[in-house]
Amino acid sequence: MPAWVVDYVIMHELVHLLVPSHGPRFWALVERYPKAERARGFLEGFSMAASGTPEEC
Ligand SMILES: [Zn+2]
Numbered sequence: 001m002p003a004w005v006v007d008y009v010i011m012h013e014l015v016h017l018l019v020p021s022h023g024p025r026f027w028a029l030v031e032r033y034p035k036a037e038r039a040r041g042f043l044e045g046f047s048m049a050a051s052g053t054p055e056e057c
Contacts, residue, residue, distance in 0.1 A: 001046075008039030 011033050019026040030036050047055040 002042070004035045005039045005042050008033060008036060009043075011036075 012030060015026060015029045019029065044054055047053070
């Protein structure tokens with residue numbers, strides 16, 4: 001995986017330490033990472049290719 005996608009996953013998990021659920025406050029913090037939108041698209045495509053289903057963390 002590209003470093004910016006790995007960084008997104010780590011950042012996503014760190015935000016979960018502050019906000020456990022995927023609510024508006026969670027996404028507001030995640031969107032502060034500049035490539036958040038691109039990374040989500042990358043991971044969606046990756047999990048579709050790997051397992052045939054989109055995955056939610
Ligand atoms: Zn999550």
